[in-house]
Amino acid sequence: MQIVTAKEMYEIDRLTIEKGGVDGKLLMENAGRSIVNHMLPIIDRTKSILVLVGGGNNGGDGFVIARTLLTDGYDVLVVQLVPDYKIKGEAAYHKQLWLNFGGIVHVFQDTSMIRRYLLDADIVVDAMLGIGISGEVRQPLKDVIGLVNQVEALTISVDIPSGLPADEGESHFEAVVADYTFIVEHPKMSLFLESCSPFYGKWEVVKIGLFHSNLSSGSRIAWRERDVKRTLPKRSRNSHKGTHGRGLVIGGSSTMPGSIAMTLKAALRSGAGLITGGTINEVFSSIASHCVxxxxxxxxxxxxxxxxxxxxxxxxNAIAIGMGMGRNEETAAFTRQLVKDVTKPILIDADGLHHIKDDLASISQRKQPTILTPHPGEMAMLTGISVREILLHPFEVSKQFAYEHNVYLVLKGPHTIITDPNGNQLVNTTGNQGLAKGGSGDVLSGVLLAMIMQEQSMIEALANGCFIHGKSADLLISSHRSTEDLLATDVIDGLASVFRTL
Ligand SMILES: NC(=O)C1=CN([C@@H]2O[C@H](COP(=O)(O)OP(=O)(O)OC[C@H]3O[C@@H](n4cnc5c(N)ncnc54)[C@H](OP(=O)(O)O)[C@@H]3O)[C@@H](O)[C@H]2O)[C@@H](O)CC1
Ligand SMILES: Nc1ncnc2c1ncn2[C@@H]1O[C@H](COP(=O)(O)OP(=O)(O)O)[C@@H](O)[C@H]1O
Ligand SMILES: [K+]
Structure with a gap:
């Protein structure tokens, strides 16, 4: 599932119309009808539906939705938030069809009119602004968005919640907080930004028959279960432990012995053939019995x-280093030397990231893959860019960093972004706030270490690992755990149910 910017979406639209020969009016019809099909399970005929339409093609989709619902026997009211002359092109065509089918258009007069309609509605279809928004929302839409967010009605946004940017990098916006968003054909980048994703509510992608195109900007893909099933290598009936990789985890210090234990166990539970813990005696004596x-x-x-x-x-075959190591200078020198000397794939996490901060130039010279797994705070430390800026542009910051330092970057968070040294990006679609707890990252490192030793491309191995880690947490909170009590060690135990379904 390709993740797009607004510009890329318009390019795909243009190709579909120019090369594919599909009329834009037909695409709008497809969008509206597809969205209604996805709405049916959550609406019923006793409900009154208010469709708020704006002046662009998003509003055009709104007219198709209104007509489709009307002909199906629903109680539908359309309020047009812009004057008549603003409705042009394909949207004007579909407005005319709405009128031909007996629909009425109520043109915006003042906010008290909208308040009245909103109070009477059970369901609001938000077709005010789509990916064509530019600048801050103007009046009267700004007030209308505020009102939509105040009422109880179920809010369904068309393509994107109105007011929300499609791309990364925008910090000031006022937008509809949707209960559901039906996204046209491709998820937009903002769906995966911490500041924007809550506005979408539950979301689904609806297909409208756009051209399949490889975008020149490189691939940016939302990694889902079907991708994992397609790419995760199957364990052969005849395999032996050597087939599944021998991994070394280097970490631990007297004050943090548990980290490496979790990484070791997670790696073993994720299919590694043999796993060795490289650590000091004090750590060894306290963890050995936990990971026999x-x-x-x-x-x-x-x-x-x-x-x-x-x-x-x-x-x-591969090494993971950094978890629970502590930050003292001699340990840091050890990490730097090892990373420089080792001619194997190496994953660096946690304290290890602090150790290599000033040695990124030598990392970029490595011939074997280097995988860095920072959370945004560690990414800020590595780049000197603030956490706020990183969260505002995670795709761009990741891409530049991975390219410049020749690394695979796993930028962790609610939507972990995995970037390869060529700038290709996969975005994880699993995980929940139960993972926001010490130890989750150590478990992830173990899963990733196991994955990178199996026969699959490096970026897919990393994305599969992130998916499996998040999915374990998702399955646990949908069965006997909650987002509050979930522990990192539970996530290791939960790996069994994930692998059983893949
Ligand atoms: N493949 C596709 O692309 C397909 C796209 N489709 C659909 O089209 C949508 C994109 O349509 P779009 O390009 O017409 O833009 P859209 O989001 O309706 O906004 C333009 C309107 O907003 C207004 N406006 C702008 N900024 C504003 C502001 N700050 N504050 C207030 N108003 C502002 C602007 O007004 P103006 O500046 O012109 O006065 C104009 O009226 C897309 O999201 C999807 O739903 C599908 O139908 C089929 C295939
Ligand atoms: N709110 C959240 N939703 C989904 N996943 C999350 C969330 N918070 C954290 N995670 C995941 O949990 C892990 C946390 O890693 P990290 O911050 O390194 O934890 P720690 O260092 O405490 O072990 C990452 O895989 C991250 O993607
Ligand atoms: K919208």
């Missing part, structure tokens, strides 16, 4: 943390 399937590589320590030392990694 792992083997251990004793590392030298001082004052409860790792010191600089050579490590023979020749027998491992």
């Amino acid at each position: 399937e792992a083997t251990y590589l004793p590392l030298l320590g001082k004052a409860g943390a790792m010191t600089t030392q050579p490590v023979d990694v020749s027998m491992y």
